[in-house]
Amino acid sequence: xxxxxxxxxxxxxxxxxxxxxxxxxxxxxxxxxxxxxxxxxxxxxxxxxxxxxxxxxxxxxxxxxxxxxxxxxxxxxxxxxxxxxxxxxxxxxxxxxxxxxxxxxxxxxxxxxxxxxxxxxxxxxxxxxxxxxxxxxxxxxxxxxxxxxxxxxxxxxxxxxxxxxxxxxxxxxxxxxxxxxxxxxxxxxxxxxxxxxxxxxxxxxxx
Numbered sequence: 061x062x063x064x065x066x067x068x069x070x071x072x073x074x075x076x077x078x079x080x081x082x083x084x085x086x087x088x089x090x091x092x093x094x095x096x097x098x099x100x101x102x103x104x105x106x107x108x109x110x111x112x113x114x115x116x117x118x119x120x121x122x123x124x125x126x127x128x129x130x131x132x133x134x135x136x137x138x139x140x141x142x143x144x145x146x147x148x149x150x151x152x153x154x155x156x157x158x159x160x161x162x163x164x165x166x167x168x169x170x171x172x173x174x175x176x177x178x179x180x181x182x183x184x185x186x187x188x189x190x191x192x193x194x195x196x197x198x199x200x201x202x203x204x205x206x207x208x209x210x211x212x213x214x215x216x217x218x219x220x221x222x223x224x225x226x227x228x229x230x231x232x233x234x235x236x237x238x239x240x241x242x243x244x245x246x247x248x249x250x251x252x253x254x255x256x257x258x259x260x261x262x263x264x265x266x267x
Contacts (some may be wrong), residue, residue: 090115091266094122098238101264103127105148127151131256132240135259149257150241156234162201162212182248185211198224202247211254215244230258 081174086104092115093099106112114120130146154223159207181202188201195265198217204210217224240257 090120091118092120092122092125092137094125094153095157095235097155097232097234098266099264100266101127114183124154127153129257129260133251135146135264147242147246149253151261152239153261154237154239155235156231156237158236159231162214162229183250185247185250196265201228211250213247213250215247217244228254 086190087102089100090103090106091098091100100180103115105111106115107128111122111125114122115119117246127150129151131149132146138227176228179187179189184204184206185202186205188203190199190201192209198219200215201212202215203212211228213228215224215226225241226247227238227239229237238258240252246253
């Protein structure tokens, strides 16, 4: 349990796969490295069967790794009850030192592209609309104006599904890049969500 929210791995049932995978408990811990950062986490957090098999090989090394997390938001910062069931959070981990952050591109790039200036967003965020003029706001930047190099996401609506997802990237001092995406309706809970995802990934690191 992380504060008022909870992050847990999906539980998978497999009817096929390599013998090692078929006999493995889905909650058993696996050890691996992403660049110089080493991890120990439950097997069932790993998103793909292929990467699960790699992790079961012992001391695996990944260039990138995808995880699926369930997050229970509880009560939102805006006073709503939030979702009544766990939200699906997709996480990608990669060793990527030196990559320019989205926040670094905010002033020189995205502010020039935005139409209509800054607007108020949920829970203290500011919003820039990147969609074409006179078009629906299907592409936005939302960020925390109170903290330098703080929270920032880009949210885009998929024209086929009609669903909007937000994408967040964080680079740690080790060069590990954490990218995660979530449904745009969770933006009012951005503080709790961001803190919980970061705390969860940091908790699985082997110090």
